[in-house]
Amino acid sequence: MASSSSARSIVLGLSLWFLLISPALSLTCTSQSKNLKNEIYVHCLDLPSLSSFLHFTYDASNRSLSIAFVAAPAKSGGWIAWAINPTAPGMAGSQALVAYKDSKGAVTVKLYNVSSYASIVPTKKLSFDVWDTSADESGGLMRIYGKVKVPEELAKAGKLNQVWQVGPSVTPDGMIAKHDFAPPNLNSKGSLDLSGAQTGGGTTGTDSRTKKRNIHGVLNAVSWGILFPIGAIIARYLRTFESADPAWFYLHVLCQSSAYAIGVAGWGTGLKLGSDSKGVTYTGHRNIGIALFSLATVQIFALFLRPKKDHKYRFHWNLYHHGVGYAILVLGIINVFKGLDILNPENKWKSAYIIVISVLGGIAVLLEAITWIVVISRKSRSRKA
DSSP states (O other), X not given: OHHHHHHHHHHHXXXXXXXXXXXXXXXXXXXXXXXXXXXXXXXXXXXXXXXXXXXXXEETTTTEEEEEEEEOOSSTTOEEEXXXXXXXXXXXXXXXXXXXXXXXXXXXXXXXXXXXXXXXEEESOOSXXXXXXXXXEETTEEEEEEEEEOOHHHHHHTEEEEEEEEESOBOTTSOBOOOOOSHHHHXXXXXXXXXXXXXSSSOOSOOHHHHHHHHHHHHHHHIIIIIHHHHHHHHHXXXXXXXXXXXXXXXXXXXXXXXXXXXXXXXXXXXXXXXXXXXXXXXXXXXXXXXXXXXXXXXXHHGGGXXXXXXXXXXXXXXXXXXXXXXXXHHXXXXXXXXXXXXXXXXXXXXXXXXXXXXXXXXXXXXXHHHHHHXXXXXXXXXXX
């Protein structure tokens, strides 16, 4: 009996411990009613990103929308936000309710006008009426409560654009810190059917902007990060073997030209992403990208000025060509890793690229040793002759 009682105590203790350290793991919107204020909401949604939930009731007779938004801040001392965008499906242009702890430790709600990515400022009034706002916190979750007067054109449509977000911190003067730009943060938006007919809270899968970011990343990783190093390996090592001449040259030109064409496409998608994301700037990644495109363009067009082998300027042209080529090689690999840090994909993608670069590096080391053996052997034979 004592052994059975001890076993039950251990199981119960472990269960309570698990619930205490991870209160939000098993939550769904339907399991949260007891944690909300004394109001019954007709509909609830498990939002598709950031482990967030929305409870709401819409009264079509007066266009009032009562909401309770539930989410965990990105970090302790962080913030959560729920917003309506009257004009577009993204963050820019949205009208937001933001909850965070003030300097006294009380959870408060402030209104923010997100006119652009670069302009997120507190305001006393949104573009539509908001009242009865409040917030609370328990179990690691924050909750925003409020009532919204849905704009007439959105009420007629029966749907509105909702955006939600979580962030890491707030300054003492109420300025919220920038949130992450990982896929869950970028996908935290969708259409809210005021009738409650939908079973999800927004777009699932990858949105168009995330697809563009992924395409940009793949194009540049293949061009600057893989093809350019392969082209450099071909030029440095295959030319040593007399039987490979002039095939190595044409392979080198084909590889680098292909890399440049793909890189231009990747650079173009980067420009488009930049123009679509006002206020979001990755300065280092952008500047290296500009430098890469400029150096590669000069390198490609310099081929048309390539002197013949016996020309007196050929030595200087080779110095320039090799120097710029190695600069592109190094900057390209660095920028691929910077891009991976920005995209923040699953670890397997970064690991895959590390493996590819490591294999290419290993091949280069092996060929370097073989090349020196060939060169030394050739010089030795020429001296004997």
